[in-house]
Amino acid sequence: MGVVVKFWVNGEQVVAEPDRKTTLLDFLRETLHLRGTKNGCGTGHCGACTVIIDEEARRACQVRLERMDGKRVETIEGLAAGGRLHPIQSAFVRAGAIQCGFLHARNDHGQQGPAGSEPSPGSP
Numbered sequence: 001m002g003v004v005v006k007f008w009v010n011g012e013q014v015v016a017e018p019d020r021k022t023t024l025l026d027f028l029r030e031t032l033h034l035r036g037t038k039n040g041c042g043t044g045h046c047g048a049c050t051v052i053i054d055e056e057a058r059r060a061c062q063v064r065l066e067r068m069d070g071k072r073v074e075t076i077e078g079l080a081a082g083g084r085l086h087p088i089q090s091a092f093v094r095a096g097a098i099q100c101g102f103l104h105a106r107n108d109h110g111q112q113g114p115a116g117s118e119p120s121p122g123s124p
């Protein structure tokens with residue numbers, strides 16, 4: 001029997017029993033169907049998979065699910081509370097800062113995390 005992890009995603013508690021290779025990105029997209037978190041490079045370089053974990057911007061493709069116990073995760077879907085855009089999302093709309101949409105998770109969450117919180121590629 002594997003390790004059981006309990007954590008929160010966008011305010012909802014989730015439980016998982018991951019194998020050692022499962023990443024947070026895999027779980028968000030394939031189990032929770034939160035497809036706003038994208039799989040770009042899968043190596044920690046592009047930022048398309050950026051989420052907030054305990055108030056820090058992190059690359060979900062580099063985070064093993066087995067290490068998520070007790071953590072709080074916010075995805076791009078969690079930014080728009082109650083159907084209202086987050087101020088960062090509103091600012092992007094007002095400025096017409098729209099590209100392909102693939103990197104919005106990185107851009108929106110990258111603006112939220114504290115300065116210097118972005119991990120280097122390969123960090124857990």
Ligand code: FES
Pocket residue numbers: 038039040041042043044045046047048049050059060061062
């Ligand atoms: S998918 Fe590119 S950094 Fe995670």
